[in-house]
Amino acid sequence: MRPEADLANRNASVRSAARGWKKAGAIDDAALSAIENAVPDDRVRVGPVFRVLLFVFTLITVNAGYGFVWAILESAISGRDGDIFTVLAFLAAAALIALTEIQTGRMRRAQGGTEAATSFMAVGYLLGGSAWTAFDTLSLPAKTAIPLLLLLGSALFAAAAWRWGFSFYAALSAAALLGALAFLPGARLLWIALPLAATPVLLRLADSVWHPPAHRSAAMAALIVGLAGVYFAVHLASFDLGLIEAIPDFKGFLRFQAAPGLRWLSIAATALFPVALLAYAVRSRRPLLLLGIATAIASLVTLRQYIHVAPLWVVLTLSGAATAALALGLRRWLDSGPARERMGFTAEPLFDDVSGQRPWRSAPPSSPSRPRRGRMRSRASRAGEGSSAAGDRAARSEHRAPLLTRAPPFNSL
Amino acid sequence: MNTDVANAIPRLVESGILPPEKASVFLRDARRELVSVRLELRFLLYLGVLLMTGGVGVLVKENLDRIGPVAIAVAIGLAAALALGWVWRTAPPFSRGEVASPHFALDYVLLLGVLLAGADLAYIEVQFTALGAAWPWHLLIVSLLAAAAAVRFDSRVVFSLALASFAAWRGVAVSLFGADLWMGGTEAVRWNAIGCGVLFVLLGFALKRTGKKAHFEPVAVHLGWLLILGGLISGLGGEGGFLYASALLLVGGGLAAGAYRFRRFPLFAFGVLAGYVGLSRFVVEVGEEMLSCFWFFSTALLVILGLVAAQRRMKEPL
Numbered sequence: 001m002r003p004e005a006d007l008a009n010r011n012a013s014v015r016s017a018a019r020g021w022k023k024a025g026a027i028d029d030a031a032l033s034a035i036e037n038a039v040p041d042d043r044v045r046v047g048p049v050f051r052v053l054l055f056v057f058t059l060i061t062v063n064a065g066y067g068f069v070w071a072i073l074e075s076a077i078s079g080r081d082g083d084i085f086t087v088l089a090f091l092a093a094a095a096l097i098a099l100t101e102i103q104t105g106r107m108r109r110a111q112g113g114t115e116a117a118t119s120f121m122a123v124g125y126l127l128g129g130s131a132w133t134a135f136d137t138l139s140l141p142a143k144t145a146i147p148l149l150l151l152l153g154s155a156l157f158a159a160a161a162w163r164w165g166f167s168f169y170a171a172l173s174a175a176a177l178l179g180a181l182a183f184l185p186g187a188r189l190l191w192i193a194l195p196l197a198a199t200p201v202l203l204r205l206a207d208s209v210w211h212p213p214a215h216r217s218a219a220m221a222a223l224i225v226g227l228a229g230v231y232f233a234v235h236l237a238s239f240d241l242g243l244i245e246a247i248p249d250f251k252g253f254l255r256f257q258a259a260p261g262l263r264w265l266s267i268a269a270t271a272l273f274p275v276a277l278l279a280y281a282v283r284s285r286r287p288l289l290l291l292g293i294a295t296a297i298a299s300l301v302t303l304r305q306y307i308h309v310a311p312l313w314v315v316l317t318l319s320g321a322a323t324a325a326l327a328l329g330l331r332r333w334l335d336s337g338p339a340r341e342r343m344g345f346t347a348e349p350l351f352d353d354v355s356g357q358r359p360w361r362s363a364p365p366s367s368p369s370r371p372r373r374g375r376m377r378s379r380a381s382r383a384g385e386g387s388s389a390a391g392d393r394a395a396r397s398e399h400r401a402p403l404l405t406r407a408p409p410f411n412s413l
Numbered sequence: 414m415n416t417d418v419a420n421a422i423p424r425l426v427e428s429g430i431l432p433p434e435k436a437s438v439f440l441r442d443a444r445r446e447l448v449s450v451r452l453e454l455r456f457l458l459y460l461g462v463l464l465m466t467g468g469v470g471v472l473v474k475e476n477l478d479r480i481g482p483v484a485i486a487v488a489i490g491l492a493a494a495l496a497l498g499w500v501w502r503t504a505p506p507f508s509r510g511e512v513a514s515p516h517f518a519l520d521y522v523l524l525l526g527v528l529l530a531g532a533d534l535a536y537i538e539v540q541f542t543a544l545g546a547a548w549p550w551h552l553l554i555v556s557l558l559a560a561a562a563a564v565r566f567d568s569r570v571v572f573s574l575a576l577a578s579f580a581a582w583r584g585v586a587v588s589l590f591g592a593d594l595w596m597g598g599t600e601a602v603r604w605n606a607i608g609c610g611v612l613f614v615l616l617g618f619a620l621k622r623t624g625k626k627a628h629f630e631p632v633a634v635h636l637g638w639l640l641i642l643g644g645l646i647s648g649l650g651g652e653g654g655f656l657y658a659s660a661l662l663l664v665g666g667g668l669a670a671g672a673y674r675f676r677r678f679p680l681f682a683f684g685v686l687a688g689y690v691g692l693s694r695f696v697v698e699v700g701e702e703m704l705s706c707f708w709f710f711s712t713a714l715l716v717i718l719g720l721v722a723a724q725r726r727m728k729e730p731l
Binding site for chain 1: 417428431442443445447449453455457460467468472475476518521681682685689702708710714721723729
């Protein structure tokens with residue numbers, strides 16, 4: 001990511017938080033305006049509706065433009081459709097990369113829709129051209145071409161996420177990598193081992209003060225896809241049906257032959273993975289709770305598939321009642337805690353909630369984390385501390401550094 | 414942890430922009446020392462409602478012979494009454510304006526109650542054929558019941574259910590009884606969708622104008638316009654395609670212009686997309702590949718330029 005885009009990304013993160021504070025009524029217009037002056041944003045951004053519209057119409061423009069040029073060339077040079085398509089796809093990709101660079105560079109666009117569309121289509125055309133080359137020009141068999149294309153897609157999306165800061169690309173990159181791994185021997189083991197090995201790195205990256213918020217989000221997106229992949233690999237139904245092993249054969253489900261001991265491991269992992277993930281999400285307060293809940297639901301559905309404990313309507317009704325009761329119980333438990341929170345969790349909306357409620361007022365003055373001004377400043381000096389040791393080191397060194405070095409979030413204070 | 418915000422807050426305090434007593438709460442949020450699980454709890458509640466409703470559906474389907482229709486109807490009715498009774502006891506008094514919910518489960522229990530009541534009505538209708546040949550009218554009853562509950566208990570979710578049930582009533586009724594009376598089943602359903610859409614838009618306008626449950630207006634207006642534009646788009650492929658395309662172009666353009674004036678961003682998007690689809694229908698009809706590509710390339714480019722200019726004036730919040 002360009003240094004100026006990095007700085008803008010950090011400042012946008014602060015401005016976004018400030019808008020949340022304002023929406024919650026915690027600060028007034030004057031304070032918001034002062035914050036926006038303190039963390040200037042030189043990027044050209046548009047709101048979500050315009051972003052979607054611009055994205056859609058840029059996609060139409062790019063593809064129609066490609067189709068128009070292709071149609072002209074096809075009529076001029078007959079009989080070489082494949083070559084025209086491939087060369088044109090690579091040329092279009094190069095042009096789109098240049099366009100994206102101009103937009104994110106000289107035009108200072110971010111969250112603008114058009115640069116997202118051109119970057120997406122750049123990767124799309126590179127992949128399209130490569131696919132045509134692999135299948136048509138080189139006549140590679142599908143079993144060779146598809147994993148190579150998936151690997152290429154993973155690398156391209158990772159590079160795009162890194163350069164242009166779209167976290168969605170990081171998720172696509174992780175998914176494509178898992179797809180490529182499915183073609184290797186021992187794919188299931190790789191689906192488990194690789195994401196787990198990458199987890200500490202991605203977690204550190206997600207908290208790193210050295211990286212812009214976009215890269216941190218990208219790391220978290222890749223982690224979520226990776227963990228979903230791990231769950232899919234250890235899941236009992238996936239194990240029994242050999243779903244990962246079936247990917248390269250394109251034959252649908254197959255009965256997976258494996259040692260019985262491994263099946264017991266899969267049963268245990270199907271039950272324990274959601275528990276472990278939920279426990280980790282609660283302990284670390286990372287945004288993995290929804291993934292934990294989703295895997296827990298999937299495991300419970302699997303249990304019902306394998307063990308008929310009761311008729312379906314009983315299971316549905318009771319599990320529905322239990323789910324609702326769990327939500328209500330948790331809410332009551334959290335509300336009954338001091339300052340309506342327990343273990344660092346609250347059921348009250350915080351500042352990124354758009355409901356317009358005013359959660360900060362619900363925190364009583366006696367809240368232990370509401371220090372006096374003097375103490376505030378001493379705590380403030382530790383504000384950059386991360387949970388990890390690396391984060392701590394990074395934060396400390398940044399506080400020693402002058403404000404205008406190493407992409408600080410504040411360039412004018 | 415949002416390290417940039419966590420780093421920024423102390424500096425904002427030091428520069429006097431943020432008062433320290435508020436900054437401490439912001440800091441805890443940024444450092445993830447305090448995390449809201451509101452979204453997750455709402456998701457669990459909604460899931461619970463869906464599972465329970467699904468369980469009732471399966472119960473009705475699988476155990477009709479064993480339990481008997483009366484027992485099932487009474488049981489579902491009781492469950493619905495329990496849910497609605499709790500809502501009645503918990504909800505604050507009626508107000509014409511927006512009411513703050515006293516309990517975070519209120520909306521979901523109300524939705525459960527209305528869905529169960531609707532399922533009970535449908536079951537009674539299927540079993541005892543109380544309405545006879547006019548059975549689609551039970552959808553209207555559900556719609557009215559849901560609308561009454563939505564207004565009384567101030568629930569936008571249930572209000573959208575009421576509108577959807579109303580539209581379903583028109584769709585079912587027309588497809589059953591209107592086909593012979595009018596231009597054929599599909600055409601009649603289409604015009605009923607458009608009619609429902611117009612009605613919803615007018616309803617939204619009236620709500621806003623009178624100030625009674627004015628916060629329901631976006632629900633009615635968005636659903637209304639979706640029905641109108643969807644109805645017109647569904648006619649593009651038929652014999653009168655050009656007529657519908659012209660109507661879509663006019664209506665979409667008008668909607669975009671109105672939305673632009675009143676800064677209604679989603680409606681602006683509906684209008685722009687619908688107008689573009691209507692306009693493009695004329696070119697697609699020609700079927701010439703190069704011309705179509707050129708058309709989409711140049712017009713989409715023009716739309717982009719128009720959108721860039723429009724967003725500068727509308728200034729949609731980020």
